[in-house]
Amino acid sequence: MIVTKHVTKYFGNFPAVKDVSFEIHPGEIVGFLGKNGAGKTTLMRILTAYLPASSGTVLIDGEDMAGHSLSIRKKIGYLPETPPLYTNMTVKDYLKFAAEIKDVPVKQRRNRLDKVIEECQLADVQGKTIGTLSKGYKQRVGIAQAIIHEPKILILDEPTIGLDPIQILQVRSLIKNLRNERTVLLSTHILSEIEQIAQRVLIIRSGQIIVDGSLEELLKAPGTARSGGSTLEEVFVSCHQKQTEGYGE
Amino acid sequence: MSKILSIAKKELASYFKSPVAYIILILTIVVFNVFFFMIIEQEREASLKDVFQVMEFMFIFLVPILTMRIFAEEKSTGTIELLMTSPLTNTEIVLGKYLGALAFFSTIIGFTFVYYGIVEYFGHPDRMTIFAGYAGIWLEGAFFLAVGMMTSSWTRNQIVAAITSYVILFLIYFSISFMKYFSGPAEAAIRQLSTWTHLENFSSGLITAGDVVYYLSGILVCVALTRLSIENRLWR
Numbered sequence: 001m002i003v004t005k006h007v008t009k010y011f012g013n014f015p016a017v018k019d020v021s022f023e024i025h026p027g028e029i030v031g032f033l034g035k036n037g038a039g040k041t042t043l044m045r046i047l048t049a050y051l052p053a054s055s056g057t058v059l060i061d062g063e064d065m066a067g068h069s070l071s072i073r074k075k076i077g078y079l080p081e082t083p084p085l086y087t088n089m090t091v092k093d094y095l096k097f098a099a100e101i102k103d104v105p106v107k108q109r110r111n112r113l114d115k116v117i118e119e120c121q122l123a124d125v126q127g128k129t130i131g132t133l134s135k136g137y138k139q140r141v142g143i144a145q146a147i148i149h150e151p152k153i154l155i156l157d158e159p160t161i162g163l164d165p166i167q168i169l170q171v172r173s174l175i176k177n178l179r180n181e182r183t184v185l186l187s188t189h190i191l192s193e194i195e196q197i198a199q200r201v202l203i204i205r206s207g208q209i210i211v212d213g214s215l216e217e218l219l220k221a222p223g224t225a226r227s228g229g230s231t232l233e234e235v236f237v238s239c240h241q242k243q244t245e246g247y248g249e
Numbered sequence: 250m251s252k253i254l255s256i257a258k259k260e261l262a263s264y265f266k267s268p269v270a271y272i273i274l275i276l277t278i279v280v281f282n283v284f285f286f287m288i289i290e291q292e293r294e295a296s297l298k299d300v301f302q303v304m305e306f307m308f309i310f311l312v313p314i315l316t317m318r319i320f321a322e323e324k325s326t327g328t329i330e331l332l333m334t335s336p337l338t339n340t341e342i343v344l345g346k347y348l349g350a351l352a353f354f355s356t357i358i359g360f361t362f363v364y365y366g367i368v369e370y371f372g373h374p375d376r377m378t379i380f381a382g383y384a385g386i387w388l389e390g391a392f393f394l395a396v397g398m399m400t401s402s403w404t405r406n407q408i409v410a411a412i413t414s415y416v417i418l419f420l421i422y423f424s425i426s427f428m429k430y431f432s433g434p435a436e437a438a439i440r441q442l443s444t445w446t447h448l449e450n451f452s453s454g455l456i457t458a459g460d461v462v463y464y465l466s467g468i469l470v471c472v473a474l475t476r477l478s479i480e481n482r483l484w485r
Contacts, residue, residue, distance in 0.1 A: 049333075049334060050330055050333050050334050051482070070336050070338065071336070073334055073336040074336045078330070080327060080330045080331075080334075082326075082327040084326075084327050084328040084329075084331035085326075086263065086328055088266040089263070089266070097255060098331070098335075100251070100252065100255035101255055101256065101331075101332070101335045101336075101337055102335050102336060103252075145331065
């Protein structure tokens with residue numbers, strides 16, 4: 001579904017993403033881990049056609065990003081780190097606008113709108129101005145915007161950041177409910193979240209993928225060269241330590 | 250096309266959702282009204298020629314306030330990510346936003362049609378001259394908007410966007426004042442560069458191909474440069 005081959009992204013002289021190659025299959029939920037500034041957001045922006053890669057190939061659903069960016073964008077739902085909300089619009093107007101620019105056919109707009117409002121539990125606030133909503137509602141409007149065109153692929157950048165525990169549970173269950181229909185790539189640095197939702201884990205460090213494996217493998221294989229422990233936290237810490245020693249950072 | 254209209258509609262709506270739009274609208278109309286009264290009272294002439302000249306001058310100050318947010322705000326709040334990851338071409342984004350701003354600007358112009366009603370009621374103005382004047386001032390505003398949108402696409406800071414477009418508009422408008430220091434081809438070039446020269450023709454009822462081409466090509470260049478800056482993410 002998502003294939004990247006040797007993707008590299010430079011900002012000036014700084015390589016934010018270095019030679020990243022991985023493949024995500026249809027229906028997978030992939031957790032994308034890394035410290036702050038590791039390159040998660042940059043890589044996600046490349047996958048969503050927001051930033052062009054400096055070099056390398058990105059294939060989404062068999063199409064090359066370089067030539068088919070527009071048709072790829074129809075297949076991707078993207079929630080950036082800060083939900084891209086027009087704070088002076090009402091929830092309903094905003095979602096209507098999102099449906100219009102994301103090529104939802106005119107006849108289906110009403111249905112889709114009702115559906116995402118229900119799925120994201122926004123019925124109570126649909127007439128309210130987005131700027132007046134709490135963080136949790138804003139985040140859910142952001143998710144609603146990402147799924148309104150029923151994309152095959154969902155890319156979520158820290159979907160639960162800044163939410164209270166109840167809201168985190170709600171958002172998580174929303175993502176879980178989506179898993180039957182879609183391929184999901186989500187980044188977070190809340191490790192327990194990944195353990196609960198994801199089937200596969202990618203760990204990125206200084207722009208490079210250092211771990212790529214299924215969650216089960218990582219957790220059930222104590223003592224292998226890479227993973228030293230049995231919780232994801234230990235795996236995460238140990239590979240960062242190894243890298244630090246190895247490269248003498 | 251329908252997506253261009255969706256964006257334009259959203260842009261226009263967002264003007265009216267902030268108090269700034271109403272303040273600008275009311276302030277502009279009030280100032281225009283005062284000048285209209287002063288000019289008519291002084292000249293006692295059923296023509297809007299000088300009114301158009303004053304409007305042109307006012308638009309230099311007004312338009313950057315209207316346009317500074319067009320792209321800068323989207324970039325600073327991150328909503329640009331929604332636009333640029335949706336199946337929209339850069340041309341659709343730029344045209345949609347431009348049309349939205351143009352619609353708001355046209356509303357302001359629309360309010361001044363009252364002046365025509367007044368001079369028509371009390372005198373016998375030359376209708377074609379007034380029509381030409383309106384065409385000219387509308388084209389001029391459209392050109393200023395394109396300049397403002399372009400500078401807004403260069404930065405994520407609205408103040409920087411506004412000041413940059415003030416600089417450009419001042420240079421274009423006042424370049425005629427520097428004409429006396431030049432001679433020969435340079436003088437002619439500067440005369441042609443200034444919007445003042447071109448609007449003067451329109452407001453005296455003269456629609457010439459040269460003036461229309463001046464404004465249209467100005468708009469086209471700015472819109473194309475905006476698209477280029479959006480495409481290359483020049484604000485980073």
